[in-house]
Amino acid sequence: MRSRRSISHFGGLLAAVLLAASPAAAKDYLLTGAKPDKLVLVDAAARKVERVLTIPGGGVAPGTIVPSPDGRIAYVVSNHMGSVSGIDLDSGKQVFRADFSTAELRVRSLFGMDVSPDGKELYVFQAPVRMLPGEYRVEDTRIAVYSTADGVGAKPVRLLPAPRRVAVLAFSKDGGTLWALGWDLYGLDPKTGAVKETHKVLNWTRANHSPPDVLDIWPQFEQAATLSTPYFTARTDLAATDPGAFRTGLMTLDLATGRMDMRDFEDTSAVIFSSVVSPVKRTEAYSVYTQLTKIDTDGGKLVKRVDLPHTYYSINVSSDGKEVYVGGTACDIGVYGTDTLDRVGQVEIAGCPDQGIASLRVIRR
Numbered sequence: 361m362r363s364r365r366s367i368s369h370f371g372g373l374l375a376a377v378l379l380a381a382s383p384a385a386a387k388d389y390l391l392t393g394a395k396p397d398k399l400v401l402v403d404a405a406a407r408k409v410e411r412v413l414t415i416p417g418g419g420v421a422p423g424t425i426v427p428s429p430d431g432r433i434a435y436v437v438s439n440h441m442g443s444v445s446g447i448d449l450d451s452g453k454q455v456f457r458a459d460f461s462t463a464e465l466r467v468r469s470l471f472g473m474d475v476s477p478d479g480k481e482l483y484v485f486q487a488p489v490r491m492l493p494g495e496y497r498v499e500d501t502r503i504a505v506y507s508t509a510d511g512v513g514a515k516p517v518r519l520l521p522a523p524r525r526v527a528v529l530a531f532s533k534d535g536g537t538l539w540a541l542g543w544d545l546y547g548l549d550p551k552t553g554a555v556k557e558t559h560k561v562l563n564w565t566r567a568n569h570s571p572p573d574v575l576d577i578w579p580q581f582e583q584a585a586t587l588s589t590p591y592f593t594a595r596t597d598l599a600a601t602d603p604g605a606f607r608t609g610l611m612t613l614d615l616a617t618g619r620m621d622m623r624d625f626e627d628t629s630a631v632i633f634s635s636v637v638s639p640v641k642r643t644e645a646y647s648v649y650t651q652l653t654k655i656d657t658d659g660g661k662l663v664k665r666v667d668l669p670h671t672y673y674s675i676n677v678s679s680d681g682k683e684v685y686v687g688g689t690a691c692d693i694g695v696y697g698t699d700t701l702d703r704v705g706q707v708e709i710a711g712c713p714d715q716g717i718a719s720l721r722v723i724r725r
Contacts, residue, residue, distance in 0.1 A: 386724040388679050391434055391449075392687050393422025393718030394709055399434055399447050402693060404678060404685065404722075407705045413452045415445050421716045424471050424579060428508070429479045431723035437484075441468040444484060446508065449725075458484070458506050458514040465499070466491055471577040472529040472540065475508070476550070481517075482506045483538060483550070485526045501526070503538075503553060520553025527577045530587045533616045539587065541576060545613060545620060559620040561591070561611065568597040572622070574611070578634040578674045578688075583722055585639075587613040590632040590647055591622065603627055610635060610645055610657055625655050626662040633673050638698065640681030648675040648686050652701055666701045668694065674720035687720040 389410065390402040397418025401410045415422060415438045423437035428446075433455060435446045446456025460467035465488045472485030484504045490497040501524050504516040528541040531550070538550040545559040562571045576589035589611050598605040609624035635647035635655075643658035650671050654663040673688030683704070687693040691712035695705035709715075 389431075389723050389725050390676070390685060390687070390693060390707075391425050391427060391719070391721040391723060392674075392693065392715050393425060393436060394691070394713035394715050395421045396713075397438065398422070398713060399425070399436055400709055401449055402707050404683070404695075407695065407707050409707065409709060411449075411452070412710070413447050413449070415447060416454050416457075417443065418445070419443075421714075422718045424469070424473045424577075425719035425721050426473050426475050426482070426579070427582075427721050427723045428475060429477060431725050433508075434721075435473065435475060435482055437469050437471070437473060441470065442466075444469065444473065444482070444506075446482075454512060456482075456506075456508055456510070456514060457512045458482075458504075458516075460484075460486055460488075460504070464490060466496075470527065472503075472526045474529040474531050474538070474579065477531055477533070477535040480508055481550075482508055483520075483529055483531075485522060485529055485540070503529070503540075503548075505550075520548070520550075522548070522553060523555075528579050528587065528589075530579060530581055530613070530615060532618065533585055537618065539613060539615070541574075541587070541589070545611075547618065557618075559613070561622070564622070566593075568595055569607075570594040570596055572609070572611075575633065577717060578719055580634065580636045580674065580676045580720060580722075581615060583639040583677050583679060584637040584642060585615040586637040586642070587615060588635045588637050588645055590635055592628060593624075608632065609660075610647070610655055612637060612645070612657060621657075623657065623660045625657075625660045630665065634675050636675050636677050636684070638677055638681045639679060644681075644698070646675055646677065646684045646698070648672050652684070652686060652696055654698070654701060664701050666696075673717055674715075676720045676722050679722070679724065685720060685722075688715045688718060690714065693720070 388404040399413040419439040467488045488499040503520040525542040538548040543562040547557040572591040572593045581587040606628040632647045638644040645655040672686035693707040
């Protein structure tokens with residue numbers, strides 16, 4: 361008969377193994393791209409590059425990066441925006457590739473891409489041009505849907521109609537809606553492409569305000585399940601010389617509920633490229649360009665702003681909400697504490713390659 365001590369020892373070992381294998385034992389890794397054809401995986405806590413992977417036929421610069429739900433594969437727009445590659449983050453092998461163009465059509469993907477919550481389908485916004493002997497004919501924009509199981513040489517399993525000027529695609533948490541951010545924010549049926557609902561952005565009807573200006577090509581919504589982007593608007597009832605005439609705000613879309621909000625937080629005093637919402641303090645957001653900004657999204661207030669050593673395009677936040685990461689543009693990723701906005705670390709990419717406009721994503725492994 362097995363002793364109680366042996367059983368207790370075995371139970372302790374089993375608990376340790378299960379704890380090590382549990383999601384709680386996973387940690388944050390950052391994904392970014394580097395010119396001309398690299399995908400970079402960074403251990404956020406260790407402040408070091410874990411590995412650098414090559415994108416076959418990558419062209420001059422990686423663009424949008426979308427991780428699979430299990431954090432095993434990174435889908436990257438590359439080849440002069442003419443292809444998407446799926447790179448296994450452990451082996452470095454290309455396990456998926458779709459080349460967009462055909463003999464008749466030159467097709468490019470201008471930023472918008474996301475994967476379904478079950479990881480089975482990849483959605484890519486595309487702009488095709490028909491190459492005729494005497495003219496280039498602009499075709500309707502579309503969303504190409506690929507089966508991720510089709511591997512290298514994948515072809516679309518269906519093509520969905522899509523509004524023009526879409527720069528970000530983001531799935532709802534339940535997978536029932538594909539949100540497309542363009543001049544407005546469109547909720548699409550992922551099976552048919554039909555527009556189910558529209559949140560007005562450029563076409564808002566806010567009194568005494570100009571249509572808002574939005575620049576957003578960076579999909580960093582995975583941590584809080586909230587899509588966010590800065591916007592800029594002008595008060596039409598004030599003189600252009602009035603300090604309060606120009607306003608900066610933050611648009612947020614809750615990917616769990618579909619609730620959208622556009623709220624000013626300051627008289628415009630800084631250029632902002634991208635933003636991210638804290639997964640812990642959901643009323644806090646951070647934005648970046650030449651400065652790092654902390655925003656109270658509930659009160660619509662600027663909390664703090666600090667200067668950065670150089671321009672950064674993209675931003676993301678740790679799973680515990682304690683650190684914010686700024687990347688893109690140059691060859692480093694800056695690490696800042698979210699409470700004070702003090703710089704607490706930095707990760708350098710060897711050889712100092714330019715990250716350009718590559719996405720900065722967080723995965724758990």
